[in-house]
Amino acid sequence: MQKSLHINPDKCTGCLQCEMACSYENYGVFAPAKSRIKVFNFHETGRKVPYTCTQCDEAWCLHACPVEAITVDKATGAKVVSESTCVGCKVCTISCPFGTINYMQETGKVQKCDLCGGDPACATACPTGAITFIDSNWTGLSKMQAWADKLGNQAAA
């Protein structure tokens, strides 16, 4: 079964535990600046929205890469950057419609979410369930259930 990161902004408090977990997993330091998942805080509405790569099947970044540095992890479906192959040309950062692959000055390579090899640290760290790692075919399940409850699970008149 393939799993996907599923994001529910309604539950996000903006604590950035996910950003710290991501940077710690990949670089051994707590550094939101190095995180591959970002939480956006929209002050005018009070909404906090975590955002990261959704692992497109036909990934723009993968197709754009001139040196084939981005490959598919067959176990997880993640699009993974090979640091040793990446030449830092940044074409993938232009091709990605969502902005979720980015260049890192510190390494001279691009970085993106690789699902931590199948056990994403951000989802583990999230204290509210705003970020979960669930069956890719059923990311809508909890929403469906909530509506089913609303529409069909009422006492008969």
Place this chain on the structure above:
Amino acid sequence: MSWAGKILRVNLTAGTVTTEALRMDWAKLYLGSRGLATKYLVEEIDPKVDPLSNDNKIIWATGPLTGTMASTGGRYTVVTKGPLTGAIACSNSGGYWGAELKTAGWDMVIFEGASPKPVYLSIEDDKVELRDAAHLWGKSVWETEAIIHKTHQDPLVRVSSIGMAGENKVLFAAVVNDLHRAAGRSGVGAVMGSKNLKAVAVRGTKGVGNLANPAEFLKVTAEKKKILAENGVTGQGLPAYGTQVLMNVINEVGALPTRNHRDVQFEGAKDISAEAMATPRATDGKKPLVTNQACFGCTIACGRIQKIDQGHFTVSTKPQYWGASGGLEYEAAWALGAANGVKDLDALQYANVLCNEHGMDPISFGATVGAVMELYEMGVLTKEQIGIDAQFGSPQALAHFAEITAKGEGFGKEIGQGSKRLTIKYGHPDLSMSSKGQEFPAYDGRAIQGIGLAYATSNRGGCHLRGYTIASEVLGIPVKTDPLESAGKPELVKAFQDATAAFDSAGVCIFTSFAWGLADVAPQVAAACGDEFTLENMSLIGERIWNMERDFNNRAGFTSKDDSLPKRLLTEAAKTGPAKGKVNELGKMLPEYYAIRGWDSDGQIKPETRERLGL
């Protein structure tokens, strides 16, 4: 070791920035943040210095857990000699700024001298420079942050700044970061203003690492997060209702100071409670509360995001206040509401938003307005003098004073001096509800005996966050004590004061203490900093910090006479509620408190106590 190991020293007079290694010998004894920054301050300034002179210094400091995955590890403190009190000042804030400073590679920033012209400090990791702030002077906190983002072409810069209140040296001016988180009390913002320092803008990319025991740290911080999640207060009450959940609780126990402490119960409590924030308004059918908000690393998320009714008189012609914004917390809702007898929730939200926007402490502001309203009702102050009818309960007066105080306009200039100076000026010093010149927060010392002692002995003046005995006396955490009973409270107050100093110095939020004891903080510090930070050592560090602060105040000229409460709390009995007929029994508690502290009868630290604490 979790400390960055480096500090910045900025001489504003000379316009220079230098770097120093952190004094690790002091870090072992005073931990970080509150304790460590205070150690630097007391070593470097004369305790008798005028707080608003060039000779005072002001320090922004993080703790060893700041910027880590420890829950609530985002706190920082601003430490200086406070202009409202003349005592040590240490104000604590959350948001994201503290973690950003740490991740830029710095434990603290010490400012000394004063700049000849407005400046702000820009920190981008190792690139640190003073920049001209002429274009920022006169701007609000919110405008300052927006302009800095634009100038730096970087929306991720975190800004800690003052608004007009700090520039105008309002004696309870706050330092505000991330739009609505504040190092709120004791006038730390006025010290910043006196130095022509508008803001400290930070962008850090290095990260916080170098943990003593990384695997243990991840394990123990995860365990401690679970405790917070499973606790009724930190796991459910605070995220759902925020601190304002206390409004009805404290009113029930007859400890909600009302109309400048004339009364101890407020008939409008339910109208300004957390429950009211979560109930649709009659006017527009919308709930004032929009959502909750966490500070950096916080798994509690008690922060409130609210919206004011667009049709309310305070904002109907001001669309800039129609969006979501920060507030109300319990203390602010009390100070702007019950303390003035005002039960118009939208008016409280508006005044609170102005406090954030212009950088003012809503507690001291609201409590000072309470004193003004009492003087007005007594006929000591007149409409001609103050510009508006200001009887208790007037939302119009509250909103008007909030508008003019930060800007230093008209009578706002006098409110900006705080209640102590204002009541002295008009011949009624007993009407200032304060200790050491700092106004009390939202608990009445007649109905909750221990908090009265905590107010009287707080090193930064009247304050609930130096020894929150409410936890025990009202909420039963960690054990229930009788709020009406003064016996046993000296010990309780000392225990809370010392533990709080250790929490604050570690870099975590004191709200964790609804679920955590120091025994929960110590292993997190130990995993980050080294095995020597045992529970026993952490307790000693807390006590050492408390005594260091006390020693500074003593040398600044404070004596046992300043460990006092206003006459009203000592002689005018509570009129209603469970505490009806009670006054605060400070006279009984204080000598015992001194004895337990190892101080003499004048409140001076005995030589053997100094020796035991290594002072």
